[in-house]
Amino acid sequence: xxxxxxxxxxxxxxxxxxxxxxxxxxxxxxxxxxxxxxxxxxxxxxxxxxxxxxxxxxxxxxxxxxxxxxxxxxxxxxxxxxxxxxxxxxxxxxxxxxxxxxxxxxxxxxxxxxxxxxxxxxxxxxxxxxxxxxxxxxxxxxxxxxxxxxxxxxxxxxxxxxxxxxxxxxxxxxxxxxxxxxxxxxxxxxxxxxxxxxxxxxxxxxxxxxxxxx
Amino acid sequence: xxxxxxxxxxxxxxxxxxxxxxxxxxxxxxxxxxxxxxxxxxxxxxxxxxxxxxxxxxxxxxxxxxxxxxxxxxxxxxxxxxxxxxxxxxxxxxxxxxxxxxxxxxxxxxxxxxxxxxxxxxxxxxxxxxxxxxxxxxxxxxxxxxxxxxxxxxxxxxxxxxxxxxxxxxxxxxxxxxxxxxxxxxxxxxxxxxxxxxxxxxxxxxxxxxxxxxxxxxxxxxxxxxxxxxxxxxxxxxxxxxxxxxxxxxxxxxxxxxxxxxxxxxxxxxxxxxxxxxxxxxxxxxxxxxxxxxxxxxxxxxxxxxxxxxxxxxxxxxxxxxxxxxxxxxxxxxxxxxxxxxxxxxxxxxxxxxxxxxxxxxxxxxxxxxxxxxxxxxxxxxxxxxxxxxxxxxxxxxxxxxxxxxxxxxxxxxxxxxxxxxxxx
Amino acid sequence: xxxxxxxxxxxxxxxxxxxxxxxxxxxxxxxxxxxxxxxxxxxxxxxxxxxxxxxxxxxxxxxxxxxxxxxxxxxxxxxxxxxxxxxxxxxxxxxxxxxxxxxxxxxxxxxxxxxxxxxxxxxxxxxxxxxxxxxxxxxxxxxxxxxxxxxxxxxxxxxxxxxxxxxxxxxxxxxxxxxxxxxxxxxxxxxxxxxxxxxxxxxxxxxxxxxxxxxxxxxxxxxxxxxxxxxxxxxxxxxxxxxxxxxxxxxxxxxxxxxxxxxxxxxxxxxxxxxxxxxxxxxxxxxxxxxxxxxxxxxxxxxxxxxxxxxxxxxxxxxxx
Numbered sequence: 001x002x003x004x005x006x007x008x009x010x011x012x013x014x015x016x017x018x019x020x021x022x023x024x025x026x027x028x029x030x031x032x033x034x035x036x037x038x039x040x041x042x043x044x045x046x047x048x049x050x051x052x053x054x055x056x057x058x059x060x061x062x063x064x065x066x067x068x069x070x071x072x073x074x075x076x077x078x079x080x081x082x083x084x085x086x087x088x089x090x091x092x093x094x095x096x097x098x099x100x101x102x103x104x105x106x107x108x109x110x111x112x113x114x115x116x117x118x119x120x121x122x123x124x125x126x127x128x129x130x131x132x133x134x135x136x137x138x139x140x141x142x143x144x145x146x147x148x149x150x151x152x153x154x155x156x157x158x159x160x161x162x163x164x165x166x167x168x169x170x171x172x173x174x175x176x177x178x179x180x181x182x183x184x185x186x187x188x189x190x191x192x193x194x195x196x197x198x199x200x201x202x203x204x205x206x207x208x209x210x211x212x213x214x
Numbered sequence: 215x216x217x218x219x220x221x222x223x224x225x226x227x228x229x230x231x232x233x234x235x236x237x238x239x240x241x242x243x244x245x246x247x248x249x250x251x252x253x254x255x256x257x258x259x260x261x262x263x264x265x266x267x268x269x270x271x272x273x274x275x276x277x278x279x280x281x282x283x284x285x286x287x288x289x290x291x292x293x294x295x296x297x298x299x300x301x302x303x304x305x306x307x308x309x310x311x312x313x314x315x316x317x318x319x320x321x322x323x324x325x326x327x328x329x330x331x332x333x334x335x336x337x338x339x340x341x342x343x344x345x346x347x348x349x350x351x352x353x354x355x356x357x358x359x360x361x362x363x364x365x366x367x368x369x370x371x372x373x374x375x376x377x378x379x380x381x382x383x384x385x386x387x388x389x390x391x392x393x394x395x396x397x398x399x400x401x402x403x404x405x406x407x408x409x410x411x412x413x414x415x416x417x418x419x420x421x422x423x424x425x426x427x428x429x430x431x432x433x434x435x436x437x438x439x440x441x442x443x444x445x446x447x448x449x450x451x452x453x454x455x456x457x458x459x460x461x462x463x464x465x466x467x468x469x470x471x472x473x474x475x476x477x478x479x480x481x482x483x484x485x486x487x488x489x490x491x492x493x494x495x496x497x498x499x500x501x502x503x504x505x506x507x508x509x510x511x512x513x514x515x516x517x518x519x520x521x522x523x524x525x526x527x528x529x530x531x532x533x534x535x536x537x538x539x540x541x542x543x544x545x546x547x548x549x550x551x552x553x554x555x556x557x558x559x560x561x562x563x564x565x566x567x568x569x570x571x572x573x574x575x576x577x578x579x580x581x582x583x584x585x586x587x588x589x590x591x592x593x594x595x596x597x598x599x600x601x602x603x604x605x606x607x608x609x610x611x612x613x614x615x616x617x618x619x620x621x622x623x624x625x626x627x628x629x630x631x632x633x634x635x636x637x638x639x
Numbered sequence: 640x641x642x643x644x645x646x647x648x649x650x651x652x653x654x655x656x657x658x659x660x661x662x663x664x665x666x667x668x669x670x671x672x673x674x675x676x677x678x679x680x681x682x683x684x685x686x687x688x689x690x691x692x693x694x695x696x697x698x699x700x701x702x703x704x705x706x707x708x709x710x711x712x713x714x715x716x717x718x719x720x721x722x723x724x725x726x727x728x729x730x731x732x733x734x735x736x737x738x739x740x741x742x743x744x745x746x747x748x749x750x751x752x753x754x755x756x757x758x759x760x761x762x763x764x765x766x767x768x769x770x771x772x773x774x775x776x777x778x779x780x781x782x783x784x785x786x787x788x789x790x791x792x793x794x795x796x797x798x799x800x801x802x803x804x805x806x807x808x809x810x811x812x813x814x815x816x817x818x819x820x821x822x823x824x825x826x827x828x829x830x831x832x833x834x835x836x837x838x839x840x841x842x843x844x845x846x847x848x849x850x851x852x853x854x855x856x857x858x859x860x861x862x863x864x865x866x867x868x869x870x871x872x873x874x875x876x877x878x879x880x881x882x883x884x885x886x887x888x889x890x891x892x893x894x895x896x897x898x899x900x901x902x903x904x905x906x907x908x909x910x911x912x913x914x915x916x917x918x919x920x921x922x923x924x925x926x927x928x929x930x931x932x933x934x935x936x937x938x939x940x941x942x943x944x945x946x947x948x949x950x951x952x953x954x955x956x957x958x959x960x
Contacts, residue, residue, distance in 0.1 A: 014415050025368060025378070038711040042836060045743035047927055151959065158938065159931030160751060162918035165908065168931075169924070172906030183917060191756060191917060193802040198763035200797050201776040202287045202593050249671055263678060271685035278692035280867030280890045281849075288863050291854040351849020351864065351891030354701060358829040358848050365705050365830045365846070373828035373852055435948040436822065436858025512793045589781060589813055589860045590792040 045169075052167065052174040057182055058139040062126055065103055081125040090122035110188040119144055119186070145180045156180075240399045243631060244622045251621065254471075258617065262610040269607010272600045273348050281351055283600045289593035290584040292349070294601040297576025298608070299345035301456070303427045304449060304575060306338035306383065308457010310420035315483050317413050323479025329394065329623055330468065331461055332387050335420070337616035339384040344608045372430045379423045386416045391619075395626050424449045431583065439516035439583045442505075448498045449575070454491040456571040458484040459564035464620075466557065474624050482554045492545045492567060499574075512590075519592075520582040529594040530585075533577040540570030695868075695890075705830065706843040706882070717845070718882060725887060728868075731876040738881045738904040740837035746898050746953065747838075747925035747932040748909075749941060750812060753959035754919040757782055757803040757810030764914030765814075768899060769885040770877050772869035779896035780814040780911060781860065814911070815840065815861035815896035816944065816952030823853035823862060823895075832893070837904070838925075838953050839897050841883040847892040854893065858945050859952075862895045898922075925953065 064078035071077055084103065094100070095115040097107045121129035128136045128144050136143050146153035155161035163183065167173035183191060228236075276283050286293045312331030315321040347353055358364035359377060368374040390412050397404040428446035435441055462484050469476040506517040520530050547553065547563035554560060586592050597605075625631050699720060703709075709717065718735045725733050762778040771777035783795035787807055795811070804810065821840050824832050831847040834840050854862040868890040880886040881901035888894045899909040903922070912920040923932035935941065941955040 010411050010414055013411055014418070017411075017415065018418075038709075039707070039714075039737070039739055042739055042742045045741040045924070045926075047929070155959070158934040159923075160749070160918075160921045160935045160939070161754065163913075163915055164918065165913040167906045168903065168908050168922050169906030175908075178918065191804075193804065194756065194758050195801075196757055196759045196782075196799065196803050198759045198766065198776065198778070199800060200759075200762070200778070200781055202289055250667070263681075267681050267685045270682065271688070274686050274688035274692075278688040280865070282866035284866075286866075288854065288860070291851040291864060346850075349850065351851070351893075352847065352889075354696060355829075355846070355848045358831070358846060367828050367830045370825050371828045371852075372826065373850065377828070430852075434822065434826075434856050435950075436856065436945070512791060515793065584855070586793075587860050588858050589783060589797070590795055591781075591797055591860070 047171070049171050051170040052172070054170065054175045054177060056142075056177045057179045059141060059179060059181055060138070063138060085125035090117065090125075092117040092122055108188055110190065111186065141186070142180050145186075149180075236400060237396065240396055243399065243626070247622045247625055247631075248618045255617075255621070259614065262614045262617070265610035266607045266614065269604045269610065272603035272607065276348070276600055276604065277353060283598065285595055285598040285601065287593055287595070289587040289591060290581060290595035292580055292584070293595055294576070294597040294605050295345050295349040297580040298605050299342055299349070300427060300449075300580060301572050301575045302338050302341045302345065302612075303380070303424055304453030304571070305457055305460060306335045306342065306380075307420040307424040307450070307453045308455075308460065309333075309335035309338070309387075310417055311454050311458050311484065311487050312461060312480070313413060313417055313420075315487075317410070318417075321479065321483055323477030324483055327465065327476055327480045329391060329627055330464060330620065331457075332391050332416075333619040333623055334457070334461060334464070334616060335387045335416075336384060336391065337612050337619060339380055339387070340615050341608055341612035342380055343384075344611060345605075348604050348608065372426065372433055375426045376423075376430060379419065379426050383416065383419050383423050386412055386419055390416060391623065395623055398626050398629070399631070421450065424453050431580075436588050437583050438513040440579075442502065444498055444502055448495065448502070451491045451495040451498060452571045452575060455488055455495055456568050458488050458491075459567045462488075462564050463561060463568075466561070468620065468624065472624050472628075473630060474628050478554065481560075485548065485554045485560065488563075488567070489548050492541065492548060495571075496541065496545060515586055515590075516582045519585055520578065524586075525592055527585075527592055527594050529596055530577060530582060533573050537570045537573035537578055540566040541574065544570060700845065703845050705846050707833075714882070721882075721886060725876075729871065729876060729887065730873040731878060733876060733878040733880050733886070735880045735882055735886050736901065738884070738901055740835045740839070740900075740904060742836060743924075743926055745836075745838045745925045746817065746903060747923060747936070747955065748817075748898065748953065749921040749932055749935045749939075749955040749957060751919045751921070751959065752809055752811060752956055754917045755782075755810045755812065755915075756917055756919075757784055757799070757808070758916065760914045760916060761812055761911035761920070764910045765896070767875070768877055768902075768910035770869065770871050770880070770887050772865075772867070773871055773875075775866075777863060777869075779861065779863065780812050782810055782812045784808050785811050811956070812911075813859055813861075813944065814954070815898075816859050816950065816954040817898065819951035819953065820949055822856040822858065822948075822950060826852045826856040828852065832895075835883075839900050840895065841897055841900070842893050842895060843883070844886070844888050844892045844894065849891040849893065851893065858948050858950060862893055865890050865892055865894060 062080060064080060067077040067079045069077045093115060094117075095113065096109055097105050117129075118131075119128055121127045121135055123129075124135070126138075128138060128141060130136055130144060131147055142153070142156075152161050162178045162180075164175055164177045166175035168175075180186075185192075284293060309331035312324055312328045316324040316328040347356065350356065359366065359374070361368070366374055366377075368378070390409050393409050394404055425446045428449040431437070431440035432442055432445035462481055465476045465481060465484075468474055503517065503521075506514040515524065518524055519527065520534050522528070523531050544563040544567035547559055547566070550556065550559060553563070581595050585594065697720070699717075703717060704713075706714075714737060718737065721735055722733055725731055725735075759780075759782050762780040762782060765771070765780050766776065766778045769779065781797050783792060783797055784799040784803075784805070785792070785808060786794045787809055799805075799808075817834075817838050817840055819834075819838070821834055824834055824840060828850065829846060829848055832840060832842045832853060849864070851864055854864060865888050869887055871887065876887070877885060879901060881897075881904075884897045884899065884901040899907075899911075903909055908922055912922050921931050921935050923930035925932055925936075927933065935957065936955060939957040940960075941957045943952040943955060
């Protein structure tokens, strides 16, 4: 009987010791607390105010075609569209380079079943034409793309399509954005295949690192 | 042997000055006992010291050149060090399997030998702390993890809990062993109030060190191989196989090398414990594997890789099958009736189970937790020469500590230093 | 004398007659002293590499307190020292700034998996922007090539080496998700990593002890360890650095993606976004209802990786409809 009560007392003492220990430890850990340095006062971000510009890359005012000839300095001689097209009768049914004789023979057209005249303005080849007949300059090509690629245009406007550089916070700096044709060749708009750069490594000197399976 | 009863009758009360002088004498005796012995002892210490020095040098190189000299990667970010750490925490906890019979069931034989288990706990914790230190990328910043001095992320980080429980366990066992030995040295009967509560606390604490160590791993949701509620119980049972296995072998060595009397009872009790724990361990292992393989899916990938390899990678296969076979064979051997009378069989079983569990908790548990990585990349891990050297060095250092502790404790505990004790009185 | 020794100590018990008048310089003691000296000498020799390493760290660095406990003056001193060290070790003149978060800003990132082509230019840009070790090609971003029809990373592959995009695959770059409930922060024993007011999980490279527990805890493989001192050629070092971000890390500490806080806390886009040729990446302030990132979350069906783990990432993925 005495043995049991003795063991009981020991158990109680141990329990009390453990609880006291835990309590002090908790208290200590709270007292230690978080940082006490000088950098707890933060300035607040306020939207609005003067906003910097978002510039969208513009394609050159006028596309040119390489004549295949070189000038005296060795630079290729470029020809404006209307040099030829002013005098040529437009063929609105052309949809591939196969039956072209003078120029553009080597271009590949992989943009669904569009014809040249779907986008190019047959009355003035130095501009573009929307489906409703409105003339659009080459620099506003995005307007033309947007006719069919509505979701992409919406995403572009929401900032979730198309590469950009610059500032997320326009109150502190400007932003430059890509144009559709920066990344997509209008004649073959699927993004071209590229070789990936910068193969990953596990750190050197490790067996199974470099050649490890996926 | 000094009859303890003779001196306890008058239970002398000493003042501080007495303790100041006699404790110094105690330390002096301990130093002498630790540094003098047979040529065999010197040879043993010499070999261990050499290994420890090789390990020290390897670690110094690792600190200078960075942990790039290990085979660890960002994919397998813990390796042999933490594997050993995990196992040795179990060894430390395993020592308690002598304490429970001795103090709770009043096993007489065990009472005489219990200090061997407690000293094992001390040596093991020293090794644990060393393994943690060598795993640090910045050992010079160890002070950051000290409570009050550094920043101690308690109670959120499980690693801080581990710091508390490991050091607590070390202090507890140092106190218990130190107190008992000092009292024996004085030739007095130890006062129960000064050690029995601590012994009981150390029993609970032993469970906690291995539970907390398991929580280190099973608390990580991103690592399905570890994220199982069975991990802590598995850790405990395997510790309670490996610990007694080690002690059974040590008891036989002590019986042969010293004058200490090791009763049959101690070994019989330990074998009894091992017989049960090894079976529970196997049952838990089977439950774990059943859940993994029958359910399948991505979560079973690590286990599949461990046992059968995956995508042509199978570095861990030889390890885990060695472990599994060793443990199963040991379990069968331990089932032999009266195995405690067949020392050779028993020793084979103990060695098998010790090695088996060392692998099971190290290369078979810590490493596959990282393979495949959290993004399912397959990067294998085979320890580098530096890691083997450092690990061997720490084991050697641990054995040095354990040998010295036993060297001091056994003569005092068995009263073989009678002449000196007599003089002190 | 030696006979006596054998008798008393042969058993290994170490028992001794303990005569107090025993000479201090008997053979055994001299041997012991010689052994001890030899041991100490051997130990010093074994530890020699440590002294070589010690030259690379200063007392000031050793005694430096936690970033959040430094006063502004102390931090200035620390930064001056770090700039000096970079000059000494790498020969480069760099400016280390202490960029602080702004109240009212919480960064979010979204990635359009329909657009990403897996070219890994983001990973490359990260490598240069953040002054990563050159030899290891370290980067905070890993790009997984995934099989269409499955979100199982098990079927992913990072070591693809063929023209991309492959028609049967899609590509999923993974970097730090800046979780609102970050497991890596919870596990750190020394509070060397924490989540700042704008949602960025940062590391104090001068407080981290290098235990790599956070690396084990992160479910997104977002953390990196400096297995050795990073090597970056002088002329390739990005000189615009931040204390908590892309300054060159010391050996033996953890590092991670900070959404380029040295850029984004100045209002600029992260380097990986600017490098993306397809515009698959969207970055902005989650607390600003008119930001691009909010428009994505409001109009797209976004998802997060490993949502079931409860980490609550600030990094979202989506597909075009």
